[in-house]
Each structure stands twice: as structure tokens, then as C-alpha cells.
Amino acid sequence: MYPELGQFALILALLLAVLLSVVPLAGSVTGRDNLQAFARPLSAGLFVFVAIAFAILTYAFLIDDFSVAYVANNSNSMLPWYYKFSAVWGGHEGSLLLWILMLAGWTLAVAVFSRRLPSVMIAQVLAVMGMITVGFLLFTILTSNPFDRMLPNVPADGNDLNPLLQDFGLIVHPPMLYMGYVGFSVAFAFAIAALINGKLDAAWARWSRPWTTVAWAFLSLGIALGSWWAYYELGWGGWWFWDPVENASLLPWLSGTALMHSLAVTEKRGVFKSWTVLLAIVTFSLSLLGTFLVRSGVLTSVHAFASDPERGTFLLALLAITIVSSLILYAVRAPVVHVRSRYGSMSREIFLLLNNVLLVAATLLVLIGTLYPLVLDYLDMGRLSIGEPFFNLTFSPLAVATGLLMGAGVFSRWKKTDGGWLGRKLLWPLAVSLLVTTVLMVVYGGFKPWAFMGCFAAVWVSVATLWDLWDKSASRKGRLYGLKRQSRSYYGMVLGHLGMAITMAGATVVSNYGIERDVRMSPGDTAMVGDYQVEFIEIGDRQGRNFSAQYGTFVVSLDGDAVSILHPEKRQYLVQRSVMTEAGIDAGLFRDVFVAVGERISDDAWAIRLQYKPLVRWLWLGSIFMAAGGFLAIADRRYRVRDKATEKRAATTPEPRGDAAEALS
Known part of the structure; x- marks a missing residue:
């Protein structure tokens, strides 16, 4: 009886998601506060019913109810209880239900922790997230129902969980990865709401930035856990195979990194607004693309779940609707945005823009390398394998260039940076980095060109970041006071950059000297x-x-x-x-x-x-540093204290008339 209750809970969740998609949005369009007020209770109800369905499926696994087809196909009575628990998301249907649970959880979190936002904005954000939930709930109920029964022919025992998944890494890896994947839906929802309102201003960026950062932090942990699992579980000793499904998680991470930095510029200086919105759309679209690759049957991989063409068609339609509709809205609304802020050719804005260009180039490179063989195969134009040599040859220069920019950009200033001053500032960090890198080459067995470049970029980022921290700690009251007065957001940046440097050093040394x-x-x-x-x-x-x-x-x-x-x-x-x-x-x-x-x-x-x-x-230690930096950054005081000036501008400034956010130095 209880599997039917789980199915009923999913149907009720679908009805609530439909209401969440329509009612608050109608209220924001008509200006009716009573309709906008439904957004938060509908979000809570949606989460409750999805959680009930997930709990019922978990219970079916723990008691070995093999009358449920999904349980029979992915569990066994001899399976330890903790693997029965992780088997809930060990197959296609359960992993999709976990995705929906995460999406409902993010929706509830936005409803609970965004009470300072204008009611119109929060109503539109939650409505967009409701629309996304409708799509995935329809996909689950119509094509991937985890509560289908095998009555009356109930098997005596199950087929067991895939032995590859009977590991601690696969208990924690999917939830972390999905938290990142799904978390970017919040940034997407804020971007769409900003486009609907026509207010692509600093306030929108400030509201969206912490959600983007925490999603990026979870995705960083999820990717690191997947790499760690592949290293010790598959028996080959590698940490990244450039498998298409691995690449599917790397793509939104790369564009999400660009989005985080672009949001910082939009919040601080009121520029890059249209570009930032486009990055938010692209990042979530890449998350959906990863879902399509894993669950459509177009890939054969230890990570892939489904092989049903009907499911692939549904997901492709969902992906197309999301991308096309959001880009149409972007095409209509973005051209009316005007920016009055100005910045010089050596400003921090330029360094962050170049950082974005390199990250987007890396994203396109991985995207093309992943999809090109699939397209060729689909068109019957032959089979082509693009693997590790191609990605190492093309991706490594972009990674090194990004590291070099990160180190130099730390010392730059908003609006304008004097070139001579910046050159003198970089002189000592450059000398120290060259010396340390030379010592590393001697310690690890000799000079190799790419090993030198990768290690130099890693050391350069570390030295520049710590040098900047030392400079900022200067105070008449002593270094300790100077360190205390720095914001958590700044320390989050320090940890994030050090984490990236540690990961780059680990990847370079193990690849060249292993x-x-x-x-x-x-x-x-x-x-x-x-x-x-x-x-x-x-x-x-x-x-x-x-x-x-x-x-x-x-x-x-x-x-x-x-x-x-x-x-x-x-x-x-x-x-x-x-x-x-x-x-x-x-x-x-x-x-x-x-x-x-x-x-x-x-x-x-x-x-x-x-x-x-x-x-x-160091590969995984660096990822921990990056994630810790993200979580520390969102704990910054400015995300907890109401910024009345910014919110007033958001409520009163009509963006289509060309008003830009106030430039902050």
C-alpha cells in the first residue's frame, strides 16, 4: 500500500509545483500581494510531499520490498543496510527522485532565507523554480516512476546493486554533485526574474551571488568525491579520465566559476550585467545537459543510468524548452540594458573579464570535445574517440593562463590600476615563484616544459594571494588587527584561490612525475x-x-x-x-x-x-579548500545585513530606461 502512497505524494507534489509556477507569477504581473504570498507556503508543501515520496522509497529498500520493480532491480537481501540506503539513488529512477528532492529543498531554502527580498522578485524566482520542478516531476511520473510494482510475480530476491556503486564514495558523491547541479537553478531563476522585471542591477547580483557560490562549492566537493572514488575503486589509479559523464559535471563547474566572478563585478561596479545573466542561463543549461547525457542512453559509461530512448526524447525536449525560452527572453530584454560605469584597460574589471573569457573558452573546448563524437555517431558519419591526449593538450594551456591571470588580478584595483605600480607590485611575487618552481623541478626529477608551466602557475597563484593578504594586513594597530578587519568574503576568495593552486600543483606533479x-x-x-x-x-x-x-x-x-x-x-x-x-x-x-x-x-x-x-x-585537498572558501564567502556579513540603499534602487530603478547601478570603488 505504501508504494501507492509514494506515487500519490508525487502527484500531489506535481499539483503544488503547477500552482507554484502559476499563482505567484500571476500575482507579480497583476500586482496582487495576496497571490504573491502563496509562493512560500506552496514551496514548503512541495518539499514536504517530495520528501514523503523519497522517504517511502527509502523504506522500501530497507525492508527489501521486491514487489517494487526499482527495488528488485537495484538491491538484494544480502546487501548491507548502508548500501541499501545509497541504492535509493543507485539507479535511474531513484537518482532522478533525489534530483527532485534537492530541487524542492533549494526552492524551500530560497523561500525561507530570502525574506528581505521584494515580494515581486521572490514570487517570480520561486515560480521559475516551480516550472523546473514541474518538468522533472512529469518526467518522473510519466517515464521513470520509482514506485512501479511487479505484481503478482514478486521475485524472491533482488538483482543486487551494481558492485561499482557498493562503496562509501558513492554514498556521498551523488548527493553532493546534485546539490551543485540543482543549486544553479537558483541562479537561473534569479536571472529569469531579473529579465522579467527588466532590472539587471547590483541588487539582483547581490541576491543571486550567495546562492551561486554555495552551489559551486557543493559541485566542487561532488566532482572531487567522484575523482577520489574513481582513483581508488576502479583499480587503474587515475583521477580523471575525461569520460563524457565526468565532463558533464565539469562543464557547469567551469561556467559556474565564470558566473561567480562576473556576479562580483556586477554587484561591485554595475557592469557585465547582460553577460552575467547569460552565464546564469548557460550554467543551468549545462547542468540539464549533463542530466540528458547521463540518462538518455546516448552514452555507455559506468556513470550512466538509462538506455530508454523515450526518456532521452523527454529530457531533450525539456532541455530545448528551457534553453530556447530563456534565450528568447534574454534576446528581448538584454539589449535595453545600458551601463554608465567606466573602467580602464588595467582595472580589476578587465582582469575578471579576461578570466571569464578563458573559463568560457575552456567550457566550449570541453563541450565540443564531449559532444562532437556523439554528433558524428548520430549522423552515421563514423566513430571518433576524443580522449585524454586531446584534452590535456588543449585544456592545459587555458588552465595555466587562468592561473597566471588569477595571480596578477589579485593586486589590481577597481576602475583603474596604474601599470607601473602593478608591475612593481608583481616583481617580488614573480621572483619568489620562479625560485620555488625551479626547486620543485629539481626535487621531482628534472625540467619538463608543461610541468614547469603548471607548477609555476600554481606557485604564482599561491604566492600572489598570500602576498596580497600580507599587504592587506598592514595596520597601525598591528598585523593581527589588520587580519581581523578583513571580510569573510575576502578570506573565502583567499581559500578558493589557494585551493585552485593546490589542485593545479597536484594535477601537474602527479601527471608528469608519477x-x-x-x-x-x-x-x-x-x-x-x-x-x-x-x-x-x-x-x-x-x-x-x-x-x-x-x-x-x-x-x-x-x-x-x-x-x-x-x-x-x-x-x-x-x-x-x-x-x-x-x-x-x-x-x-x-x-x-x-x-x-x-x-x-x-x-x-x-x-x-x-x-x-x-x-x-593535493587534488582533493585543493577541492576542499575551494569549497570551504565558498561556504566562508556566503557567511559574509553583507549577505545577512539588510542593504537598504541597494534594495531601494532595486525597487525604484526601471532598468530598461538605462539607469545603471551605482559604481562602488
Whole structure:
């Protein structure tokens, strides 16, 4: 009976989403406050009923109700309870329901935490989010119902969860990723509301900026968790494969990074307004594109869920409606925006504009590299594989250039920056960065052109950011007082830039100085990887709850001293008979030693993969810094204290007549 209650809850949620899409928007158009007031209670009701449906589906997994087709296809009675919980989003239907739950949660959060916004604006924002929810609820109910029954032929047990997903990383990775994906819907909704009102001003940017930043922070964590999972779970030791589904999450992150910086300029200086709105539309559209790629069946990947053409057609239609309608509105409203603010050729505005250009270029590069093979295949024009060599060759120069701009832009000033002063300011950070990078080249084994450029960009960003922090801490009352008077938003920027530098350093060093060996080993054999000796001790057997495993015992030594004992496994899952590799990793801040057991070659010999990974942990440490910087930035006081001057301008300034926001120095 309760699965039917879950289905009923989804239908009620759809009705509330339709009302949310229509009633507050009608109130904003007609000026009726009573209709606008429905936005918040409708948002709360929508979240409650989606949460009820999600809770019922979770309950079905935990009690092994195999009469529900989705449960039978993605769970098993031998599955540990925590994997039964994560199995809720382990397949297409449940992951889509998780997406809708996140969307309803973001909608409720906007309703609760935006009480200082004008009622017209919040009514329009929530109405736009209601429209998005209507599309996804229709998609779920019509093509991807997680509550479909298998009556009367109920299976005795389920097919089990994909063994690849039976891992802690896949418990936390999808929710974090979806929080970022769906969070950009808020920026999109604010942009559409601003276009409807015709008020693309500093107030709109100020309201939208914290929501964009927190979505970007969650997406950063989600991508990092996915990279970490691929590194230790798939057995190959790589951290990014340029898989199309991986790229689907990178695309909105790149454009979202550009959007964050563009919002800062719009809020501070009242410029880039039309460009910022376009970035908001593009970023959310790329989030929808990622959903289409994963769930349409156009891709074959360990990350992809669905292969039903009907679902792909529905998602493609939803994507087309969203993009076309928003771009039409943009085409009609954006040309009437005029800007009176002026800035010089060496201003912070220019540095941020160039930053945007590079990030958008990187986005287009990844987009073309991802979609071009799919288009060729669809048109029967042959098959083409675009992989790691192409992306490394083309993406790396853009990443390095972005890092160089970040370091220089930190010292620039709004409106105008004296070129001579900026050159003198950059001289010492430049010298220190060159010295540190040269030392790194010596430590890690010699000069390599791209390794030098990547490390220099990473060190340059770090040194410039810390140098700027030192400058800003100067005060007659002492350095500590100078540090205390800086805003949380500034410290968020510092953490974000340092995080980017740490990630760039990790990616550069592990890609250029990592060592990989595939060797044949029998118990008693030793092999070297880098400076480390790996000794194969024995092979043993163990039994898990829903798998059997052969595990190796390996001793890792440095200069004759044992530093760790690793137990990589070869698992065979009992239901699906799938064989999985579980790597053994001696993890450290400055290096990993990675051991994976491959196939048995003879009675006592195995194929063993040994890898030495310098600074690989910095990839994910940098992502944590970036996310922490985002969360710290949204805690800034100005997002919690009412800015009456900005809100007054938003309420009284008719943007189509060309009034620009007040320029702030």
C-alpha cells in the first residue's frame, strides 16, 4: 500500500509545483500581494510531499520490498543496510527522485532565507523554480516512476546493486554533485526574474551571488568525491579520465566559476550585467545537459543510468524548452540594458573579464570535445574517440593562463590600476615563484616544459594571494588587527584561490612525475616503484557479506624500513558474479603508493599494478579548500545585513530606461 502512497505524494507534489509556477507569477504581473504570498507556503508543501515520496522509497529498500520493480532491480537481501540506503539513488529512477528532492529543498531554502527580498522578485524566482520542478516531476511520473510494482510475480530476491556503486564514495558523491547541479537553478531563476522585471542591477547580483557560490562549492566537493572514488575503486589509479559523464559535471563547474566572478563585478561596479545573466542561463543549461547525457542512453559509461530512448526524447525536449525560452527572453530584454560605469584597460574589471573569457573558452573546448563524437555517431558519419591526449593538450594551456591571470588580478584595483605600480607590485611575487618552481623541478626529477608551466602557475597563484593578504594586513594597530578587519568574503576568495593552486600543483606533479609499473609477481617477489620496494607476501581468502575475495599481502619499504602493509583485493560478488578490484593504497600528504591485483597468470603468479603518485592527495585537498572558501564567502556579513540603499534602487530603478547601478570603488 505504501508504494501507492509514494506515487500519490508525487502527484500531489506535481499539483503544488503547477500552482507554484502559476499563482505567484500571476500575482507579480497583476500586482496582487495576496497571490504573491502563496509562493512560500506552496514551496514548503512541495518539499514536504517530495520528501514523503523519497522517504517511502527509502523504506522500501530497507525492508527489501521486491514487489517494487526499482527495488528488485537495484538491491538484494544480502546487501548491507548502508548500501541499501545509497541504492535509493543507485539507479535511474531513484537518482532522478533525489534530483527532485534537492530541487524542492533549494526552492524551500530560497523561500525561507530570502525574506528581505521584494515580494515581486521572490514570487517570480520561486515560480521559475516551480516550472523546473514541474518538468522533472512529469518526467518522473510519466517515464521513470520509482514506485512501479511487479505484481503478482514478486521475485524472491533482488538483482543486487551494481558492485561499482557498493562503496562509501558513492554514498556521498551523488548527493553532493546534485546539490551543485540543482543549486544553479537558483541562479537561473534569479536571472529569469531579473529579465522579467527588466532590472539587471547590483541588487539582483547581490541576491543571486550567495546562492551561486554555495552551489559551486557543493559541485566542487561532488566532482572531487567522484575523482577520489574513481582513483581508488576502479583499480587503474587515475583521477580523471575525461569520460563524457565526468565532463558533464565539469562543464557547469567551469561556467559556474565564470558566473561567480562576473556576479562580483556586477554587484561591485554595475557592469557585465547582460553577460552575467547569460552565464546564469548557460550554467543551468549545462547542468540539464549533463542530466540528458547521463540518462538518455546516448552514452555507455559506468556513470550512466538509462538506455530508454523515450526518456532521452523527454529530457531533450525539456532541455530545448528551457534553453530556447530563456534565450528568447534574454534576446528581448538584454539589449535595453545600458551601463554608465567606466573602467580602464588595467582595472580589476578587465582582469575578471579576461578570466571569464578563458573559463568560457575552456567550457566550449570541453563541450565540443564531449559532444562532437556523439554528433558524428548520430549522423552515421563514423566513430571518433576524443580522449585524454586531446584534452590535456588543449585544456592545459587555458588552465595555466587562468592561473597566471588569477595571480596578477589579485593586486589590481577597481576602475583603474596604474601599470607601473602593478608591475612593481608583481616583481617580488614573480621572483619568489620562479625560485620555488625551479626547486620543485629539481626535487621531482628534472625540467619538463608543461610541468614547469603548471607548477609555476600554481606557485604564482599561491604566492600572489598570500602576498596580497600580507599587504592587506598592514595596520597601525598591528598585523593581527589588520587580519581581523578583513571580510569573510575576502578570506573565502583567499581559500578558493589557494585551493585552485593546490589542485593545479597536484594535477601537474602527479601527471608528469608519477610512476606506473605492471609486473608479474609471485609470493616472495619484490619490485621497485620510485624509491619504494614492494614485497609480495601471500594471497589469502576472505568472505564478505555479499562477496568472496582473494586478497594479497604486500609490504611497502623505504630504505629497508617497512612503512606499510597493504591488502589489495579481487572480489567476486555473489549475485551478479561481477569481479571487482579493490586497490591497496599507502596514502600520504606528499605521495601515494598504489598496489592493485590483476589477473592470475599461473598457479602462483599474478599481474600486479604498482604506482607511485606524488602529490595526488593535493587534488582533493585543493577541492576542499575551494569549497570551504565558498561556504566562508556566503557567511559574509553583507549577505545577512539588510542593504537598504541597494534594495531601494532595486525597487525604484526601471532598468530598461538605462539607469545603471551605482559604481562602488
